Amino acid sequence: MNSLARSTRRIGLLMVSVLVLSLVAACTDDDEPAVSTDMTASPGTSTETAPVARLGHIEIFDAWARATPGIADENSAAYMRIRATGEPDRLVGAAWDGGPVREVQLHETVMEGGSMQMREVPAGWEIPAEGTLELARGGYHVMLIGLSEQLEPGDTVHLTLVFERAGELTFDVPVREATDASSGTSGGGDMGSATATPTMSGN
Numbered sequence: 354m355n356s357l358a359r360s361t362r363r364i365g366l367l368m369v370s371v372l373v374l375s376l377v378a379a380c381t382d383d384d385e386p387a388v389s390t391d392m393t394a395s396p397g398t399s400t401e402t403a404p405v406a407r408l409g410h411i412e413i414f415d416a417w418a419r420a421t422p423g424i425a426d427e428n429s430a431a432y433m434r435i436r437a438t439g440e441p442d443r444l445v446g447a448a449w450d451g452g453p454v455r456e457v458q459l460h461e462t463v464m465e466g467g468s469m470q471m472r473e474v475p476a477g478w479e480i481p482a483e484g485t486l487e488l489a490r491g492g493y494h495v496m497l498i499g500l501s502e503q504l505e506p507g508d509t510v511h512l513t514l515v516f517e518r519a520g521e522l523t524f525d526v527p528v529r530e531a532t533d534a535s536s537g538t539s540g541g542g543d544m545g546s547a548t549a550t551p552t553m554s555g556n
């Protein structure tokens with residue numbers, strides 16, 4: 354390749370980087386800052402690690418809540434993977450047990466008119482038998498609305514999830530900075546494993 358072609362390509366890459374960075378920047382003021390990268394087909398979402406909580410046939414993996422700046426009435430979100438063994442189930446609700454949150458909702462992030470929008474999903478999501486429901490940045494998440502206290506890295510908060518069959522499961526969710534808390538697949542920080550079309554693996 355001659356040097357002109359090479360530098361043209363480099364400029365192209367640079368422009369892509371700038372575009373990606375500005376997308377990230379544009380989203381950081383949002384409640385749901387992740388930029389969507391479609392990685393739904395990623396085979397790397399194994400559930401080999403130990404679950405952090407379990408209730409009947411429901412297992413929770415890699416749960417975390419996003420740390421917030423110390424601003425009144427801030428929002429945050431919790432993410433995790435939820436696996437149903439044996440029989441299917443449905444996540445139908447969430448609550449924050451004794452925490453400083455005004456309201457907890459099940460949310461999805463969708464691309465609408467060129468921008469990331471969040472909306473409530475009151476009916477929740479199906480978890481297929483032997484399948485995994487992924488709550489991740491830029492996709493499905495448990496929205497924590499109107500925090501009266503800052504969530505700091507190292508804090509632990511109590512989240513209750515309500516399942517159609519398994520019932521209510523309350524467990525500890527560690528608070529982490531978003532930048533070092535992608536759910537483990539490729540990419541750094543915010544780019545992480547965000548999915549516009551959340552992963553539903555299984556049968």
Ligand SMILES: [Cu+2]
Pocket residue numbers: 384385430460461471472494495496
């Ligand atoms: Cu949300």
